[in-house]
Amino acid sequence: MIRKSNWPLALCAGLLGIGQNGLLVVLPQMVAMTGLSLSTWAGLLLFGSMLFLPASPWWGKVSEEKGCKWVVVTSLIGYLLSFCLMGLVVWLMAEKTIGLGLGLSGLVISRVIYGLTVSGMVPAAQTWAMQRAGTDQRMQALATISSGLSCGRLLGPPLAALTLSIHPTAPLWLMAIAPVVGLLLIYGQYNDPPLQAITHQSARMNRGLLPFLCLAALLAASISLMQIGLSPMLSGFISTPSAISHHVAWLLSLAAASTLLAQFLIVRPQRLSVKPLLLVAAILMSVGLSVMVTGQLLSLYVGIAVTSFGAAMATPAYQLLLNQKLSLGKGAGLIATSHTLGYGLSALLVPFITWLSGQHHLLAGACIASLIFLVITCGLGFTTHSQRAR
Structure with missing residues (x-):
């Protein structure tokens, strides 16, 4: 049976909000566990976010060529891999198993994976939702995805604070496990074909x-x-x-x-x-x-x-x-x-x-x-x- 609800897409977008705000909560613990300064961590987070600049437009093009489902699945896998790697590196640095140089390299790689893959999440979810909604209901479709993102930003800090009581790295593992739920939901979704271009719509920047x-x-x-x-x-x-x-x-x-x-x-x-x-x-x-x-x-x-x-x-x-x-x-x-x-x-x-x-x-x-x-x-x-x- 084909399911047309946009709420699974909103949930996937919400994962991005959880990751963004949840990291801010655990930042002091990560500074203490890794020995890296707060400014270094701030630079790492900014570096991952700035990779959205070249990657987001490219993912927008890919979503039109290969379909939005392919982009959302790729983003979820990238989200999972980036936080798994970050959680592993932070844990190894806390245990003094690896040094600052190797640990910093691993964290940089995790942020590269994050920036180059997760940057496709929201654009693809928005495009997919608008394709499903049709021309007359595009505003409602965008609001649904934005609601999911807002809920994620709202839930991220309390969830991170709650899991901190288990272990300092527990929020990172929570963020790594969360995309699995998204993948299970998206797996059964129908990959809607692109809508035909509307009047005066272009394919190029001007x-x-x-x-x-x-x-x-x-x-x-x-x-x-x-x-x-x-x-x-x-x-x-x-x-x-x-x-x-x-x-x-x-x-x-x-x-x-x-x-x-x-x-x-x-x-x-x-x-x-x-x-x-x-x-x-x-x-x-x-x-x-x-x-x-x-x-x-x-x-x-x-x-x-x-x-x-x-x-x-x-x-x-x-x-x-x-x-x-x-x-x-x-x-x-x-x-x-x-x-x-x-x-x-x-x-x-x-x-x-x-x-x-x-x-x-x-x-x-x-x-x-x-x-x-x-x-x-x-x-x-x-x-x-x-x-x-x-």
């Missing part, structure tokens, strides 16, 4: 796509700056590190819950068409970050909820607009690449903003990025109306 890719990069940069800027902002009126960590955890949990709420209440039911959805999302992001910049505890909670709600609406909106101009697989790959570029831009902006005006202004940088996002969104609407007038 300058008309740049505004949508800029939106994706700006959203990722603003959200990343917002998250990094929470601790410095809280330190302005909260003295103890434990209390700051407590509030950061609650703020990030609220952000994840707000994201899910937007996906289930607005995006999945398709209550707004694409362009109004993008405009409302841009306004909410700008308003939310403007509220957060005021620096009060209540304003941080209100602002992060509003910002996350808007960001959850924005992502499917600009992806659907891009897919009107570019084939599904390549569009999903380019969006993933733009998100990675946005995170990289954020990493560059953090030291610059800190040097220029201090850590307390990181949220202001996020707010400026959201305002640029709003300007580009308004520009897209104006361009469309001008073209219609002609």
Whole structure:
């Protein structure tokens, strides 16, 4: 029997969220067990993520040629192998069986496997879901995959913290075992054929796509700056590190819950068409970050909820607009690449903003990025109306 549900695909995308946020929880333990510095581990994690830049567009092309099922299965196998290797290397380094040089080499290889394979997961899952949903239900399909990713990011930290009580490397083995569940679910899924290209849809990159890719990069940069800027902002009126960590955890949990709420209440039911959805999302992001910049505890909670709600609406909106101009697989790959570029831009902006005006202004940088996002969104609407007038 052919199964057409997109929730198995959402679960596979959620594994990526579990891995991303779960690693952050076990980072102090991995530093202690391996003897590698925190900056070295941060570089390893960033290295794996930056490999998404060349790999995501390529996987988007492969998903159109070989089918999305092949890409998702390959990504799950790569996910399994990378965390198995990481768990093994960390354990051997903790037992002093291998030295720093050999251990670091093994960790680099594990991140190469991760970056070059797992980078295909979300673009392929999104493309596959849209193929199943058909042209009229693409927004709902994207929301389903985004919901799975959000759930993974929400569940990753508590699952990692829970398994830490068993053994310091237990979270890594949990992340290695999780893809087996995904493989079992995907095995019975039908590999849907690609949808025929819609009107004006292209197979190649062109300058008309740049505004949508800029939106994706700006959203990722603003959200990343917002998250990094929470601790410095809280330190302005909260003295103890434990209390700051407590509030950061609650703020990030609220952000994840707000994201899910937007996906289930607005995006999945398709209550707004694409362009109004993008405009409302841009306004909410700008308003939310403007509220957060005021620096009060209540304003941080209100602002992060509003910002996350808007960001959850924005992502499917600009992806659907891009897919009107570019084939599904390549569009999903380019969006993933733009998100990675946005995170990289954020990493560059953090030291610059800190040097220029201090850590307390990181949220202001996020707010400026959201305002640029709003300007580009308004520009897209104006361009469309001008073209219609002609």
